[in-house]
Structure formats: C-alpha cells, structure tokens
Amino acid sequence: MKQLTLSIIGCGNRGTIYATLASQSPERYKLIAAADPSPARADRIRQLSNNSDFKVFPSADDFLAENQLSDMVIISTQDQYHYDPCVKALEKGYDVLLEKPIAPSLEEIVDLQRLAERLGRKLQVCYVLRYTPFYRKVKELVDSDIIGDIISINANEGVLPWHQAHSFVRGKWRRADQSTPMIVAKCCHDTDIIQWLIGRKCRSVSSYGALTYFVNTNAPKDAPERCTDGCPHADSCHYNAVRYASDMREPWLELVYDNHDTASAEEIVEWLKTSDFGRCVFRCDNDVVDHQVVGMEFEGDATANLTMTAFETGRSIEIFGTQGCLKGGFFLKKNTGKDIIVTPWDGPVREYVVSEDTTGDHHMGGDKGIIGALYDEMTGDGYPVSSYIQSHIMAYAAEESRTGGRKIDLDEFAEAIAERS
Ligand SMILES: NC(=O)c1ccc[n+]([C@@H]2O[C@H](COP(=O)([O-])OP(=O)(O)OC[C@H]3O[C@@H](n4cnc5c(N)ncnc54)[C@H](O)[C@@H]3O)[C@@H](O)[C@H]2O)c1
Known part of the structure; x- marks a missing residue:
C-alpha cells in the first residue's frame, strides 16, 4: 500500500484533529508539511508527523509558493480564508480536503467547482456527518426500503446553549460578515444529510429565524x-x-x-x-441568529423541515415513509439508550443501537470516519464536487429567504449565481 502524503493548511482545532487521526494510520498517511502563522500550532502537527523531514511554513502562501510537496492538502483555515488557498492548491497540483463551509459566497463555490473539474483534481468537503455510524445506519435503513418512500423529514439541530454562546455569540462565527450566515456555518451539514437521505433534488426553500435571546436589550x-x-x-x-x-x-x-x-x-x-x-453574552457584537427554521420541497413532492436552535442539545431526525417511520438521534439516545427506532405500519417495531464508540469525537464519530475513508476516496474516484455544492446552495438560499422574506426557487437561484460567477 502506497502512503498518501498530506499537508495541513490551518493548524487550529480542525487541522489538529485531522492530523492526529491521520498520524494514527501510518500505513496509509504520511504528514509532510504544515502552514500556520502560529509556530506552536504548526509545530504540534510536526510532532505528530514522525517525519524528520517535516516542513513548517508561517502561512498558506509560503507553503503554496513551493513546488508541490504532498499528494493532497487539508485546508482548515477559517471560513473567510478557504477560497484563496484552495485555488492556489488546486493550481499547484494538490487534491484537496476542504473544511466546510466551502466559501463565504456561492460565486466562489461555483468557481472552485469549475476549477477542480477543469484541472481534474479531487476536491472533497469535510461533511463529517456522512461518515458517522449513526447517519450511515439511517441511510442503510432508508435504502433498505424498510419505511418505503420518504414523504417527509423533520430534523432538529440543537446547537446547545453554551455552544451557541461559545461559537455564535462570543466566538469565531458570531458575525456573518466575518464568517458565514449561521444556517450555512452550522447547517450545511444538515441540508446535505437531508438531501442525501431523500435522494432527490431540492426544488425550493422558505426560511424564518432571528437573533432573539442573545441581544443587548436582554x-x-x-x-x-x-x-x-x-x-x-x-x-x-x-x-x-x-x-x-x-x-x-x-x-x-x-x-x-x-x-x-x-x-x-x-x-x-x-x-x-x-x-x-x-464578554457578557448580552453585550457582544454578534449578529447571527439563535434560531432558524427551513422548509424544503423536493422533486416528487417530498418535504423536509429543519429547526436549528440554540435551545436544544444535539441532532435528531424523524423520517416519515409510505411504509413506516424512523426516529433517531440525540434525544432518543439520551432518554431510551436506543439510537434509532423504526415503526413499520405492518410488523414489529425495531430498535437499533449503533455500537461503535464515538467518545471524544464532537461529530458523533464523523471525524474518525472521514479520515478513515479519505485514503480510498483520494486514491480512488472520490465524490464529484457537484454533490457537495447542492447543500450549500440550499443553505445560502435559506438565508436569502429568511432575510428577503420570500420562497426561493433553487434552479433560478443557482442559475443567477452561475451567471454571476
Ligand atoms: N466539518 C465540521 O464539522 C467543522 C466543525 C467546526 C469547524 N469547521 C470549520 O473548520 C474551519 C476551521 O475551524 P477551526 O475551529 O479549526 O478554526 P481555528 O481558528 O481553530 O483554526 C484556523 C487556523 O488557521 C490559521 N491561519 C490563519 N491564517 C492562516 C494563513 N494565512 N495560513 C495558514 N493558516 C492560517 C490560524 O492561525 C488557525 O490556527 C472553519 O472553516 C470552520 O467553520 C468545520
């Protein structure tokens, strides 16, 4: 087995998690270089690498000014600094694993898709939830037809009050102009999972939401x-x-x-x-929402509803099909110990416990899952970039609907973006 060589741009929280997981599979991955203005963070990756020739750079630009050093690069800088290093890395010859959200504007996202396709590079996005044992089991059950055709989905993303305060009131994602709108930053995962499960194209979205609690007047x-x-x-x-x-x-x-x-x-x-x-959570300069709902309509008339709220913990999902319904997620696990319960209209209720231990992984085992799958994806065909873009279009369209107070037709929305790109 040939080692896949990889470098890390942006050695903060996410970059360190991916490097740590990759370093635990030396038969498949070899860490080659790291770029970060913080020498201590880049050095943390060097220490993980077990590679005496490991190179450290003070910025993405310095790293990308060199000849290509590894097969691929993981880009885990902040939301507003994905596009530029990604363009340069693709042009330099790297395949890329890029943190989500892909970029702070859909024009840049479409640009990256076109560039990766033109150059024939693999560009994967860190949709870690697709790799969790929980959502893999849900997908397997849905695909087995156990609940028939999906008619509607109700999904909740409970951000958790302290997490809301940490990331979206005091923290790095508190202002849309310095990161991305919260429905994009937090829930492009959820729009991805919903469309992945339904397996049909989303036609339109409508959305409502506001910043209600974490405001100065409170x-x-x-x-x-x-x-x-x-x-x-x-x-x-x-x-x-x-x-x-x-x-x-x-x-x-x-x-x-x-x-x-x-x-x-x-x-x-x-x-x-x-x-x-x-800072006091009621005296910050945050402007992203603390609750938002998104209504989605899919081809074949399937519908979905997503509620993102600061005031619940963890993700839960209910899938209503022609032959039964499936419920699962954090609420069920906490209160019953089961991950998933399937209630067919005819036949016995079935309960599932997804046994894999995901302790310590903030993404239900998805971080480990994506690094586990990365080798095969990067040495094989990978996913087409287009499969990642649709969920971003859905999330950006939801924000356009919330702020503009109107339903958004996704084909029209995507066409307008493509014309501007
Ligand atoms: N996939 C997921 O579920 C998930 C979860 C959390 C965060 N994210 C995303 O991951 C990305 C990184 O988040 P994080 O929490 O690790 O952020 P972070 O702030 O901890 O890390 C970003 C790093 O980039 C470095 N950096 C800044 N400028 C640089 C430059 N010019 N060249 C190289 N490095 C530079 C910073 O010094 C920092 O160490 C964000 O886009 C975030 O939205 C994704």
Whole structure:
C-alpha cells in the first residue's frame, strides 16, 4: 500500500484533529508539511508527523509558493480564508480536503467547482456527518426500503446553549460578515444529510429565524461588560465565562486557548479579562441568529423541515415513509439508550443501537470516519464536487429567504449565481 502524503493548511482545532487521526494510520498517511502563522500550532502537527523531514511554513502562501510537496492538502483555515488557498492548491497540483463551509459566497463555490473539474483534481468537503455510524445506519435503513418512500423529514439541530454562546455569540462565527450566515456555518451539514437521505433534488426553500435571546436589550441593567468585572449575576448566570476555568473547561477551552492543558484557573481568568470569550453574552457584537427554521420541497413532492436552535442539545431526525417511520438521534439516545427506532405500519417495531464508540469525537464519530475513508476516496474516484455544492446552495438560499422574506426557487437561484460567477 502506497502512503498518501498530506499537508495541513490551518493548524487550529480542525487541522489538529485531522492530523492526529491521520498520524494514527501510518500505513496509509504520511504528514509532510504544515502552514500556520502560529509556530506552536504548526509545530504540534510536526510532532505528530514522525517525519524528520517535516516542513513548517508561517502561512498558506509560503507553503503554496513551493513546488508541490504532498499528494493532497487539508485546508482548515477559517471560513473567510478557504477560497484563496484552495485555488492556489488546486493550481499547484494538490487534491484537496476542504473544511466546510466551502466559501463565504456561492460565486466562489461555483468557481472552485469549475476549477477542480477543469484541472481534474479531487476536491472533497469535510461533511463529517456522512461518515458517522449513526447517519450511515439511517441511510442503510432508508435504502433498505424498510419505511418505503420518504414523504417527509423533520430534523432538529440543537446547537446547545453554551455552544451557541461559545461559537455564535462570543466566538469565531458570531458575525456573518466575518464568517458565514449561521444556517450555512452550522447547517450545511444538515441540508446535505437531508438531501442525501431523500435522494432527490431540492426544488425550493422558505426560511424564518432571528437573533432573539442573545441581544443587548436582554442584559440585566447592572451586568458589566465582562463576567470578570464582578457581575452580580455570576452565580445564577448559565453563561458566566468564569466557568471556562472550571466545569466548562472541557471541552470548550481547548478550542480557543492554546495553553488549555497547562493553564491554572487564575491564568484562565486573567485571559478572560481581555479575551472575546470573557464578554457578557448580552453585550457582544454578534449578529447571527439563535434560531432558524427551513422548509424544503423536493422533486416528487417530498418535504423536509429543519429547526436549528440554540435551545436544544444535539441532532435528531424523524423520517416519515409510505411504509413506516424512523426516529433517531440525540434525544432518543439520551432518554431510551436506543439510537434509532423504526415503526413499520405492518410488523414489529425495531430498535437499533449503533455500537461503535464515538467518545471524544464532537461529530458523533464523523471525524474518525472521514479520515478513515479519505485514503480510498483520494486514491480512488472520490465524490464529484457537484454533490457537495447542492447543500450549500440550499443553505445560502435559506438565508436569502429568511432575510428577503420570500420562497426561493433553487434552479433560478443557482442559475443567477452561475451567471454571476
Ligand atoms: N466539518 C465540521 O464539522 C467543522 C466543525 C467546526 C469547524 N469547521 C470549520 O473548520 C474551519 C476551521 O475551524 P477551526 O475551529 O479549526 O478554526 P481555528 O481558528 O481553530 O483554526 C484556523 C487556523 O488557521 C490559521 N491561519 C490563519 N491564517 C492562516 C494563513 N494565512 N495560513 C495558514 N493558516 C492560517 C490560524 O492561525 C488557525 O490556527 C472553519 O472553516 C470552520 O467553520 C468545520
């Protein structure tokens, strides 16, 4: 078996997870280089590589100025900096595994698709949920016809209140102009899974949603700008940032604080005094929604509804078919221990436990799954780029519907984008 050589651009949280998983399969992957302005983060990948010739670069540009160094590159920089390194990497000869969302505009997404197709490169997107044991089982059951033809789907993405505050109020995805709209950032996964399960093209979407709770007007009058400024509500506020130094240290601190494993509680509180993550959740500059619904209509008249909300935990799905219904996900697991329950209209109820251990993987085993599948996909045919684009079109169209207050026809929407690209 020939090793697939790979390099990492953007060695933050996601880049480190992928490099760690790849380093655990040395028979298939060899880490060659890393690029990140933070020397400590790039060096973390070097240490994982077990490669004395490993190269470190201070930026994507420096790495991409060299001749091609590896078979492929993983691009895991922030949302607004995917397009540029991806174009350069494809032109340089690299196949690419690109973090989602592909890019902050559909024009750039269409551009990347055309470029990858013209150059004959593989361009895969980190749709980790497709690789989870849970969604693979759901797909297998749906494809087995156990519930007949899908008529409608009801899906929930429960972001989790603390996660909302961490990422979408205080954190990196709090402003659409600095990242992407939340329905794209958080739920292009969900539009992907829904269309993958239904297996037909989405014709139109309608969407509603708003930022309702994490707003300045909800701040108690006597709450200071920062939780470290002696807030009188510190003991009763769920979002007290000082919890980063105690019960919320795991798993959140490591996502945003390089010295998370060695820092003392006092050092963390000191950091919170100036960091974005120390701010009162009602006094931030966030503008992305905290709840949004998307209605979808598919070819063959199948329909789907997706609710993304800060105020629930985990993903759940209900699939209603002509021969029965399937329910599964976080709520069921937490309350019954089962992952999936299928109720056929005739015949016994069937319960499924997806046995694979996914502890420690924030994506239900999807991070491990995608790196497990990457070798075959990159050395084989891979997926056509077009199969990733549709879910982004659906998510961007949902945002257009929410902000414009109208139903969006997806063919018209995609044609307008293609003309502008
Ligand atoms: N697939 C998923 O489910 C999933 C989950 C979370 C995040 N993401 C996406 O993954 C991406 C990365 O997220 P993250 O949480 O790892 O972010 P991060 O901020 O932890 O990491 C980004 C890294 O890019 C580096 N960087 C900045 N400029 C650079 C440059 N010019 N050249 C090279 N590196 C540069 C930063 O220093 C940082 O280390 C984002 O687009 C995010 O939306 C995807």
